[in-house]
Amino acid sequence: MTGISRRRALGAGVAGVAGLAATGGTAGAGAPTPPRTGQPGHLFHLAATEPNNFDGGWLRGANEQNFPVLAGRQGSVYLAHLDPGGIREPHWHPTAWELNYIVSGTAKWTVLGTHPDGEYHNDVFTAELGDLVFAPTGLFHYFENASTTEPLDVLIVFNTSTAEPDDDIGIVGSLNAIPRDVLAASFGVPESAFAQVPQRIEPVVITRRR
Template sequence: MTTDHPYVFHFSEAEPNRLDGGHIRGAHEQNFPILENQRGSVYLIHLDPGGIREPHWHPSAWEFNFVVSGHARWTVLGTHPDGAYHNDLFEVGPSDLVFAPQGFFHYFENISETEGLDVLVVFNTSTREPNDDIGIVGTLNSLPRSVLAASFGVPVSAFDQIPDEIKPVVITRHYTGTE
């Protein structure tokens, strides 16, 4: 039953952004007018088996992540009141809720080899994905290879295989080395 009402958004009718490893559908003020000036957006992320939500952080938003179906491994990295970095790695399943604070580096991946993962993500920003993401690929590629080499304490040649395009990845999948 399709209902046309200003308070209703039909994710099933939203065109997904298909990427290698899954897809993402979003409700934001550009396609769900009721959200205009509300500082909120919602995304439904599907990861195929082996799919990964690119490691990233949001400079202007926190996010709630509700696992609709499937099982995920998460990493959340950020500073804490004690001044130290804390890298939290954990697994979640259906009906679990994960909070990623604003500015904290995080990612999740589908840990199943056979089942998909669906996560509903709620942001306190109306900025459209991936416009509020700073992903690891873009971050690495915005830096000179010599700076990366010095930071990691390795030769510059260690970064020869990393593509140098600055773009949002958003969703990818595990690299098997056979592609």
């Protein structure tokens, strides 16, 4: 009985695997296996996206519109860049909370809470490199660049897949949704005090000090 050459057998096996790889086939199958389709991409080049530019900085984001794997996942992420003097427009999110991570710079924060005891609880603080800031769903908040010379970068994670600022209600839009006489009565001032409030309702998002 003739012995089996291990080298010859190994060579034949390697050749067979190479042939299957070349044809896309599988062992024991007469036809090549079709490539898998419908698989979501799990990599998103956030830094390579076109920024949404504003007067006081820019915003880059990944959401269900440009990163399909997030559809229905209740999650999105944004990188907000504020120039010196930049301010994230005061706003709130009706359906989402957010986690903010300070990538660089220093931010001044304000989060306005509820008032069950009859007084508003206004949390004002400074967040620096490496700090996390949580803004609960529905609470009025904003942040600004605390520096007059250095930029501020904040990575923001939301528990919504909706594109920013589609889930924002900003202060400019809020004021424009209220008749001037109602604003005057609420503030206890003449209607003329609101004459210079812009009447065009649009997301401001990132502005700057004048």
